[in-house]
Amino acid sequence: MHSFFTEWEPTSIAPSDRDLEICVLDYDGIVHTFPLACHKDGPNWVDARGNRHVDIQPTHWRNWGEFRWSMR
Template sequence: MQWNPINSAPFDRDLEVAVIDHDGTHALVFPCRRVLYGWIKAQTSEPIENLRPTHWREWRKTT
């Protein structure tokens, strides 16, 4: 699946987000949701502090 720019991320949908940090680019291992005040973990609704994602794509459900 192709990555999209973070400014186009939809609200209230499970997303896979990626960040760029001192170790390079990597995707988070849990689904996230964009909300008005930032980002939350999709399964727990826990806010994710200091998250600055760079791109997103639909969360791929694994079975």
């Protein structure tokens, strides 16, 4: 069995030139994926569809669409 985070990269190295799937940890340490594609805009995260600021602090990312089946 492998760790969930082996499929993900830390947000500290997230690119800003593509749509990303992001995840967050809740207060209990449970991982949740954000349901919309996002991209990094400087230190902020933006909803890729509407270019609206997303007020979250993700911990990890991966390319949008990559391994989408793994969380279902």
